[in-house]
Amino acid sequence: MKRRTGYMKLGLTVFCTVSAILLFYDTLFGRRVLQSISRQMLTAVQPILYGALIAYLLAPVVNFFERTLFPGALEKARRKGRLTARGTRALSLLLTWLLICVLGYLLASVLLPELYRSVLQLAGNVENYYLIISGWVEHLLETNPDVEAWVMTQMDTYFTDIETWLTKEALPQATTLMTAVSGGVVSTLVFLKNLLVGVIVSVYLLATKELCAAHARKVVFGLFSQQNVRWVLRGTHKVDEIFSGFVRGKLLDSLIIGILCFVGCSLLKFPYTPLVSVIVGVTNVIPFFGPFLGAIPSTFLILLASPLKALYFVLFVLFLQQLDGNVIGPKILGDKTGLSSLWVIIAILVGGSFFGIPGMFFGVPVCACLYSAGTFFVEIRLRKKSLPISTDAYTADRPQRPPAAPDGEPPL
Known part of the structure; x- marks a missing residue:
């Protein structure tokens, strides 16, 4: 019986290994089934x-x-x-x-x-905005001969490339776009x-x-075995706590910021108030970089209508983001992720590079889950070695192997 069980395990191992090799080969060199x-x-x-x-x-x-x-x-x-x-x-x-x-x-x-x-x-x-921008550019070139010479050089250099792109790439892409637009109704349905x-x-x-x-x-x-069930449920609860707190809290926080921006812009009589409020509220979903991504295009829109109001809008957005960062955000989000600012930036950059805007949003809770899991396993290893889990115990001026009792963390 034991020999038969051993043969079954060996056959299953061989089957899984061969299947993994075939899938790996098909993914890289085959039809990617x-x-x-x-x-x-x-x-x-x-x-x-x-x-x-x-x-x-x-x-x-x-x-x-x-x-x-x-x-x-x-x-x-x-x-x-x-x-x-x-x-x-x-x-x-x-x-x-x-x-x-x-x-x-x-x-x-x-x-x-x-x-x-x-x-x-x-x-x-x-059209009016185009004339305004072109006037700014002409004034800049007239008052700066060096800039004008550089612009003319660049225009001469890239003229042929632009013409080639228009004839060989833009027209085929436009044809593809028209085909996609014609099927847009079906996609919407x-x-x-x-x-x-x-x-x-x-x-x-x-x-x-x-x-x-x-x-x-x-x-x-x-x-799972009875011993591992507790860890699986604990990890699932931790993931749910991070995702639910961050995703729901960030959406609610962005909704509040969008409403406050709409009310404030209406009272201050900024142009394009609804459009600006939607931009600010939607981009606020992205942590850290969101306020800047929303404020820059909104400020440019208002700048085209009134430079003075654009300055007032910048001051208003700074006040709104301070209110969000110091009052509204901590009340709603608290410290759901447990990540430092550096890890938040890394999560946004990596998530955005792979999955775009959704990656910038979900990259933070995913990174928080990985960080929490890594911290948990490191602390388990430290406890097995009877070492303290406090980071302060491992600064450069401390001994490299600090002694500690298994059930406590005495000072070194």
């Missing part, structure tokens, strides 16, 4: 992913309505042997989606028309269909979230 299948599978489960994301974002709202409006209902249901109070959960879901519909109506009736007018105003003033299915999936997940969590724990207990 695995990538094609993965892409097709991702397209198939896209509505489910939408629904899971919507449910993950709305779960705190449902919990708030349940605990505030129906206190004690969940405990009564648990005493009766049920995971949830069905009537209470249904009413909480109804109130949650009513709130979403009200916010959507306010967005569609208040912000979107103003945003549309701002875009039309900007489009109508494009597919997205709306996936979003509608995702909403339905999110309602189901929110209605049965305790049951889904119980199934997940059941799988964990079935796959």
Whole structure:
């Protein structure tokens, strides 16, 4: 029996090794079948992913309505042997989606028309702004002969390259773009269909979230040993704590900043107030660099209309970001990630280089999870070696191997 089990393990190991080698070869030199299948599978489960994301974002709202409006209902249901109070959960879901519909109506009736007018105003003033910018450039060239000579040299150098690019690259890309635009209606309908299915999936997940969590724990207990289950659940809870605190908190913080920017710009009568508020609110989602990414184009838009108001806008944005960084952000986010400013910058740069804007947003919580896991394993190793886990114990003027008791961290 033991020999048969050994043969089965050996055969399984050989099969997995050969499969891994074939997949690696196909990914690098073959037809990349695995990538094609993965892409097709991702397209198939896209509505489910939408629904899971919507449910993950709305779960705190449902919990708030349940605990505030129906206190004690969940405990009564648990005493009766049920995971949830069905009537209470249904009413909480109804109130949650009513709130979403009200916010959507306010967005569609208040912000979107103003945003549309701002875009039309900007489009109508494009020619005037072009004349203003060209006047600035001409004045700069007239007052700086060296700059004018450099610009003319660059124009002569790159004229042939620009002509080649227009004839050999721009026209084919324009043809491709027109083909993509012609299929834009179909893509929009597919997205709306996936979003509608995702909403339905999110309602189901929110209605049965305790049951889904119980199934997940059941799988964990079935796959892992009793000793490792605790660590898996602890790590999952830590990941959920980081992601939920950062993602939900950052979205709420950006919404508040966008509303405050809209109110402040309206009171100060800045031009393009809705457009500027949307830019500032959306870019605020990106940590650290977001305020600058939103303030620069917004300032340039206002500068074209009024240089003095552009200066006032810069001062207003500085005040708004100080309010966000010192009052609003700490109240909502706190220290959910536990990362220093250096690690936040690294996470944004690396995430942005691989996945663009989504990578800049999700790079911070992913880096926070990796940092937390690395810190946890390092501290375990230090405790096994009876060494202190405090970083202050390992400064340059301390002994290289500081003694410590297994259950404490005495001074060195």
